[in-house]
Amino acid sequence: KAGVTQTPRYLIKTRGQQVTLSCSPISGHRSVSWYQQTPGQGLQFLFEYFSETQRNKGNFPGRFSGRQFSNSRSEMNVSTLELGDSALYLCASSLGILGGDGYTFGSGTRLTVV
């Protein structure tokens, strides 16, 4: 079956712009989680969605937002980009009904802010 698909793979944006990243989960997975990965901070949890509802949110400013659609696809948006937002953004899907499923990750979107 198809894996988790993230688009685009690479993005270069200018400070102050906004960006939207997309994630299509594995068919049948209703939970989508987003993580920011940087060399200094490691993997930081952004948010988790299940059936179009945000169930948990990490400690990020309000510039970071997300949503999930009825087909479980998810998008995250970052507004007013800062240099520090440069990172690999990873999307992960799971069944999401019980804990302990484990994630299937996409290959990520590499965002560079200049």
Added chain:
Amino acid sequence: AQSVTQLGSHVSVSEGALVLLRCNYSSSVPPYLFWYVQYPNQGLQLLLKYTSAATLVKGINGFEAEFKKSETSFHLTKPSAHMSDAAEYFCAVDTGGFKTIFGAGTRLFVKA
């Protein structure tokens, strides 16, 4: 609050030697524990998971991990390292709050 500590940001072993990557967790409730592997420019891949069944868990690529509640540990081992095992490994904990916490990662180097 739950947390994960991986001892050693870098581990180097010779090909054919034992691989041991250490992970300790902190959780107020019985956790679900995971090990993931990440190759360069890729996402993470699930190696194995502990979900309160057997304490010794076998995963892909010959890796296994043992859950030790008394030591709050979940160390990852492989009897014989292969060059293809060179990657970054992450230990993670999920306490059922719709959020998985990852350790800082351990980069494994395998010498020929």
